[in-house]
Amino acid sequence: YFDSVPQAPADGILKLSVMSKADTNSKKVDLGVGAYRTDEGKPWVLPVVRKAEQRMAQDPAANHEYLTVGGLPALTNGAQTLIFGGDSAALKEKRVYTIQTISGTGANMVGAVFLKQFKRPDDAAVYISKPTWGNHRSIFQTAGHEVREYRYCDYQTLGLDIDGMLADLRAAPRAQIVVLHACAHNPTGIDPTPAQWAQIADVMQERGHFPFFDCAYQGFATGDVDRDAFAIRLFVDRGFELLVAESFAKNMGLYGERTGCLHAVVADPARVAAVSSQLNRLSRATISTAAAYGAKVAGTVLQDPELYGEWQQNMGEMSGRIMEMRRALRQRLEKLQTPGDWSHVTSQIGMFSFTGLSAAQVQRLREEFHMYLTDDGRISVAGLNSGNVDYVAMAIDAVVRAG
Amino acid sequence: MGPPDAILGITEAFKRDTDARKMNLGVGAYRTDAGKPYVLGAVQKAEASLLAQGLDKEYLPITGLARFTGAAAELAYGAGSSALGRLAITQSVSGTGALRIGGAFLQRFYGAQPTVYLPTPSWGNHAAVFRDSGLKVGSYRYYDPATRGLNLDAMLEDLRALPRGSIVLLHACAHNPTGVDPTAAQWAQIQRVVEEGEHLAFFDMAYQGFATGDADRDAAALRAFVAGGKAPVVLSQSFAKNMGLYGERVGTFSIVGADAAERDRLLSQLKILVRPLYSNPPVHGARIAAEVLTQPELRQEWLGEVKTMADRIIGMRQALRARLEQLGSAQSWAHITDQIGMFCFTGLKPEQV
Numbered sequence: 001y002f003d004s005v006p007q008a009p010a011d012g013i014l015k016l017s018v019m020s021k022a023d024t025n026s027k028k029v030d031l032g033v034g035a036y037r038t039d040e041g042k043p044w045v046l047p048v049v050r051k052a053e054q055r056m057a058q059d060p061a062a063n064h065e066y067l068t069v070g071g072l073p074a075l076t077n078g079a080q081t082l083i084f085g086g087d088s089a090a091l092k093e094k095r096v097y098t099i100q101t102i103s104g105t106g107a108n109m110v111g112a113v114f115l116k117q118f119k120r121p122d123d124a125a126v127y128i129s130k131p132t133w134g135n136h137r138s139i140f141q142t143a144g145h146e147v148r149e150y151r152y153c154d155y156q157t158l159g160l161d162i163d164g165m166l167a168d169l170r171a172a173p174r175a176q177i178v179v180l181h182a183c184a185h186n187p188t189g190i191d192p193t194p195a196q197w198a199q200i201a202d203v204m205q206e207r208g209h210f211p212f213f214d215c216a217y218q219g220f221a222t223g224d225v226d227r228d229a230f231a232i233r234l235f236v237d238r239g240f241e242l243l244v245a246e247s248f249a250k251n252m253g254l255y256g257e258r259t260g261c262l263h264a265v266v267a268d269p270a271r272v273a274a275v276s277s278q279l280n281r282l283s284r285a286t287i288s289t290a291a292a293y294g295a296k297v298a299g300t301v302l303q304d305p306e307l308y309g310e311w312q313q314n315m316g317e318m319s320g321r322i323m324e325m326r327r328a329l330r331q332r333l334e335k336l337q338t339p340g341d342w343s344h345v346t347s348q349i350g351m352f353s354f355t356g357l358s359a360a361q362v363q364r365l366r367e368e369f370h371m372y373l374t375d376d377g378r379i380s381v382a383g384l385n386s387g388n389v390d391y392v393a394m395a396i397d398a399v400v401r402a403g
Numbered sequence: 404m405g406p407p408d409a410i411l412g413i414t415e416a417f418k419r420d421t422d423a424r425k426m427n428l429g430v431g432a433y434r435t436d437a438g439k440p441y442v443l444g445a446v447q448k449a450e451a452s453l454l455a456q457g458l459d460k461e462y463l464p465i466t467g468l469a470r471f472t473g474a475a476a477e478l479a480y481g482a483g484s485s486a487l488g489r490l491a492i493t494q495s496v497s498g499t500g501a502l503r504i505g506g507a508f509l510q511r512f513y514g515a516q517p518t519v520y521l522p523t524p525s526w527g528n529h530a531a532v533f534r535d536s537g538l539k540v541g542s543y544r545y546y547d548p549a550t551r552g553l554n555l556d557a558m559l560e561d562l563r564a565l566p567r568g569s570i571v572l573l574h575a576c577a578h579n580p581t582g583v584d585p586t587a588a589q590w591a592q593i594q595r596v597v598e599e600g601e602h603l604a605f606f607d608m609a610y611q612g613f614a615t616g617d618a619d620r621d622a623a624a625l626r627a628f629v630a631g632g633k634a635p636v637v638l639s640q641s642f643a644k645n646m647g648l649y650g651e652r653v654g655t656f657s658i659v660g661a662d663a664a665e666r667d668r669l670l671s672q673l674k675i676l677v678r679p680l681y682s683n684p685p686v687h688g689a690r691i692a693a694e695v696l697t698q699p700e701l702r703q704e705w706l707g708e709v710k711t712m713a714d715r716i717i718g719m720r721q722a723l724r725a726r727l728e729q730l731g732s733a734q735s736w737a738h739i740t741d742q743i744g745m746f747c748f749t750g751l752k753p754e755q756v
Contacts, residue, residue, distance in 0.1 A: 001513075001568075001603065002658070002660060002661070002665055002668075002669060004512070005665075005668050006668065006672075007667070008668075009671075010671070011465075011674065011678065014465075035461060043459040043460075045457075054454075057454055062442070063440045064440075064649050064651050064688075065432060065649055065650050066430070066432060066643075066649045066650045067650050068411070069408070069411060102682075102685070105679070106680070109679060135678060135679060135682065138678060138679040139679040142680075249462075254460055255460050255461055256460045256462050256685065258681065258683070258685040258686075273404065274405070277404050277405035277406075280408075281408075281531075282535065284408060284499075284528065285531040285534075285535040286496075286499070286500070286503050286532070286535065286680070287497070287499055287500050288497065288499035288528065289650065289652070290652070291650070291652045292651055293650075293687035293688070294685065294687065
């Protein structure tokens with residue numbers, strides 16, 4: 001029966017991880033990992049998360065009962081306030097429905113399936129940035145959409161190709177779906193400035209496009225949740241209807257607990273009930289209900305002012321260390337006078353940085369220097385630390401000079 | 404506007420009801436004799452132990468926690484099963500997630516426009532899950548309202564009439580919603596017909612241990628099909644009820660391959676299917692389940708608690724039947740104790756409900 005099932009290609013990032021794990025060289029540096037690491041190179045469970053877990057463990061009423069299909073209110077309500085802001089008109093006007101999901105991927109998929117059923121026109125394509133998170137294309141194609149790209153990364157400057165992006169959004173047919181990274185673009189680290197976001201909103205409005213925000217790094221990018229939500233709030237203020245896929249994997253370090261939400265901002269509050277019924281229906285047919293434990297942790301943190309404040313600090317620690325490593329790497333490359341302009345290392349933001357290294361250079365880094373990063377030249381800045389940043393700079397310098 | 408969910412809508416209505424006498428006999432979650440949720444002792448201990456270990460929350464692999472899926476496979480198929488060396492298994496978002504992965508897998512690899520046949524009736528969500536994964540949904544007769552038992556003849560007749568190589572969804576034990584399970588002899592007949600029709604057996608096992616109180620007994624039908632070696636077997640396995648892990652979403656989906664090489668190919672395709680759905684599964688519940696299944700003391704305690712839950716349910720069936728008979732009811736209520744598992748098909752009509 002299954003004779004005809006072919007071997008599927010292995011996931012590229014996983015392959016990298018396997019190679020990295022197998023490498024026993026003492027100088028080995030893993031810059032492929034998509035999870036925060038401490039300066040000691042270790043995973044970090046946020047202290048505020050441990051606190052919340054202890055509190056939960058002491059609750060005599062704690063249980064493992066099913067959540068409702070919509071999810072844990074402490075999480076979904078807290079997440080709404082976090083993303084849209086406490087004074088959001090959309091929230092006051094009750095124009096937002098939020099459903100808990102299996103982290104960001106689950107939110108992207110629920111949104112993708114919903115849009116396939118209800119998008120207008122029914123042949124609207126989904127536009128993703130070039131490049132984007134590897135799973136975006138797969139998610140939207142699996143949901144049955146045609147996927148197209150809009151220019152995003154300027155491969156010369158390693159900054160935003162704003163002209164290319166706006167041109168592509170203008171040239172697209174009217175009323176397409178456009179996936180936008182709210183902050184800390186994955187994989188490039190290149191974010192539009194507020195002024196550029198306004199331009200993007202202008203063009204999206206002109207062309208009647210539908211924004212689908214992917215927000216996996218709120219608070220993780222600048223350390224400031226309001227700043228990191230700027231783009232989403234701008235679009236909401238402009239009156240867009242939109243979806244936001246939100247993940248607590250990185251900003252709360254909840255990765256494997258799979259904690260996330262999908263938010264739908266609807267123009268007419270009278271339509272929210274219908275939207276929520278459809279999102280619930282399709283989530284029920286995929287997972288029934290979402291995972292309780294991580295939601296309870298996140299909900300506990302979001303709803304307690306003291307814990308919330310501590311969380312801000314923990315996020316500040318992560319984003320702060322990342323920014324410090326960016327400065328450290330840039331400074332060393334400039335000191336070594338490594339050919340090229342390395343200002344992008346610090347103008348880019350978030351967990352990832354597009355170095356501009358070629359696939360051949362990346363291969364050399366792997367084989368000669370035991371440094372692991374993806375072929376597109378993306379490094380996980382989280383993998384840098386005070387113990388390896390000198391070595392990394394030296395290795396990059398070597399491969400760049402060799403051409 | 405979507406319609407209210409057939410099952411979850413009942414709990415919503417229950418919550419809205421202000422009458423002091425109200426009872427929720429709707430949602431499938433175990434309750435103690437005091438009507439409260441029950442966190443199993445083995446689960447509590449496992450969770451406390453895990454908390455004390457201060458583990459990280461890194462992503463699991465796409466196919467989940469190996470310690471969990473390995474132990475789960477042994478529980479379902481039996482420790483000595485030949486299936487274990489050729490089993491493509493992935494952790495899933497509980498039973499629903501497993502059904503969804505299975506549906507997606509079959510949609511992609513099991514011929515053009517495959518149809519899955521469900522017993523009539525079946526769990527309210529089965530049809531939605533399979534349709535949304537792209538399968539067509541058909542049915543075979545199962546429950547006999549006249550006897551409130553199994554209509555085996557009709558079931559076999561319908562299975563015989565299916566196109567060769569159809570997908571047949573079978574409840575491994577504690578049929579939901581009727582509580583009507585085939586006897587061992589009836590299972591043997593069902594197996595023969597499924598094998599003769601060259602059908603694929605898609606087992607949904609959400610109540611292992613919870614039905615008779617004995618995990619091996621409850622898996623007997625699944626294991627017989629595997630031992631038969633003819634019908635391809637896939638399994639959706641849930642730990643929601645038997646470990647009380649409901650909201651933690653703990654389950655597996657597995658395919659019994661021909662050999663280890665086929666298993667590897669199947670696994671590679673399962674990963675491709677899972678990645679866009681949710682990337683990787685939740686870690687918390689899987690760690691608890693792994694601890695319970697692999698720590699001998701916890702496992703013993705767990706099996707005892709599962710038996711206690713099953714016994715309380717059996718006791719309640721006996722008590723309900725006895726009281727109905729005491730009240731002098733004219734009709735037979737034998738089905739209440741003949742049926743098994745969490746649910747009982749009362750025979751009440753919609754107006755009576």
